[in-house]
Amino acid sequence: MISPVLADRRVVREPGPDASTGKWSARFSVEITEDEPVFAGHYPNSPIFPGVCVLECVQGAAESAPPPGAGRLEPAAVESARFLSAVRPGDVLEIDLTWVPRGTDWRCNAKVETARGQAASVRLRYRNGATT
Template identity: 45%
Template sequence: MPAASPLRAPVEVLPAESELSTAARFTVDADETVLPGHYPGFPIFPGVCLVECAHQGALATVPGGAKGAGLAAVESTRFTGPVFPGDQVDIAMAWKRIPTGQWQCRAKLSTARGPAATVRLRYGAATEGESA
């Protein structure tokens, strides 16, 4: 069974600079289901949804030898600016192999106003019950 996502729209993968430097974007539609309850009257796209944007972008761009990898850990998150309905979130991802043999993705998310978040995710072999 595929994992559930709080995102209504898909994350769009962009042409990659290289296998280790990838990019994606997500446009926050005013109809996103998470917005009505997150600061009613002044909707802000929740941070957990930014993490999900980074995760979906990462799954779609994980380096070739790791296709089918699953999320092993959310290593860190830092939210640095608000994201509002109508914003385009640009996601720049840098990949590196870590000593455990897993892959680490460092994602920087931004809008036209500037930085929105940094997210560090770790990926390993998918395990039973985990969706890649």
């Protein structure tokens, strides 16, 4: 898959069961630098990281930390995406993921924050693909 986002994800909390809920969770950090190609022409003099790129960061994090025993997960839907504040060059996205089983599917809930507070809330649905 080709991504419009250059930034790499850094694992802050390894994927594993959350101590308080027992649900599979992880935390990632993504530094958004001013050399991201999507900033070119996107609100000159006041660049904003597009919401679709925030979704890309969440999806990449989710797919690198699937719950154990889930098999091969395939993206099925963006169930919800709320963008609560702008992400700007120099921001660091802190992405908290929690996986919840939904029948044979899985939901990945994500909270995205910057130093200024909550930036987005995202729910992704994944379908179990064929196992190999």
